[in-house]
Amino acid sequence: MPDTRVFVADANSTDGTAEMARSFPAKFAIEVIPGGLPAVGRNAGARRATTPYVLFLDADVELRDPTLLRRSVCAMQRRQLHCLTTNIRCIDGGAADRLLYCASNLVQKASRWAAPFATGMFMMFDRQEFQKLSGFNEQALYAEDYLLSKQVARRRFAVIPGEAMTSNRRFQKMGRLRIAGMFFRTALNSGNKNYFLRDQGYWEEF
Numbered sequence: 001m002p003d004t005r006v007f008v009a010d011a012n013s014t015d016g017t018a019e020m021a022r023s024f025p026a027k028f029a030i031e032v033i034p035g036g037l038p039a040v041g042r043n044a045g046a047r048r049a050t051t052p053y054v055l056f057l058d059a060d061v062e063l064r065d066p067t068l069l070r071r072s073v074c075a076m077q078r079r080q081l082h083c084l085t086t087n088i089r090c091i092d093g094g095a096a097d098r099l100l101y102c103a104s105n106l107v108q109k110a111s112r113w114a115a116p117f118a119t120g121m122f123m124m125f126d127r128q129e130f131q132k133l134s135g136f137n138e139q140a141l142y143a144e145d146y147l148l149s150k151q152v153a154r155r156r157f158a159v160i161p162g163e164a165m166t167s168n169r170r171f172q173k174m175g176r177l178r179i180a181g182m183f184f185r186t187a188l189n190s191g192n193k194n195y196f197l198r199d200q201g202y203w204e205e206f
Contacts, residue, residue, distance in 0.1 A: 006030045007048055009041025017059065037203070038120060039136035039144040046135055049127055052076075056123045056145070062091065062165040072124050075160050082129040082156035083149055085118035086164055093168030096176055101166075104183065109159050115190065116157040120145035122164040129156075141199035143186055150190060174202075 008021040035041030189195035
């Protein structure tokens with residue numbers, strides 16, 4: 001892990017993110033780079049990568065399974081995948097939060113047979129294929145991760161067993177019903193690119 005390059009795309013945060021990231025030099029080769037909206041920050045990190053695969057994570061994601069990264073890389077190599085994700089579980093939420101994430105995981109698994117998608121909470125890409133797709137659309141103000149993953153061929157996409165842990169901050173800030181409604185409308189507008197070029201009110205809370 002000390003040789004693993006980690007890029008933290010920081011959008012001028014005021015909560016000590018950059019300082020905290022730089023405090024782990026013995027564990028990771030961390031570099032803090034200029035961020036912005038997620039598409040901008042993610043692309044900035046990917047441009048610096050030289051490895052066969054790039055993994056995108058949200059800031060509040062924890063990888064508690066020590067085998068998840070190894071299994072992800074093995075799956076990418078063995079199955080010649082272009083993109084994969086895993087289940088997402090809520091660390092600190094209540095029963096309703098856990099239920100919503102469980103429902104999201106089930107929808108994501110079912111989508112593999114028709115129109116797969118992934119979220120930026122945990123998204124591993126073949127770097128060359130990521131470049132062929134021109135990365136994340138930096139004009140997208142909403143669900144840039146969903147928009148990109150929908151371009152991946154079904155047979156080159158996978159949801160591997162395991163889970164990445166996230167907080168319930170989205171539910172706390174925006175409310176469960178609102179988030180669920182946005183998820184539903186995103187699915188309905190899957191083929192409408194212009195829908196993703198508007199922020200849909202998502203960023204007004206952050």
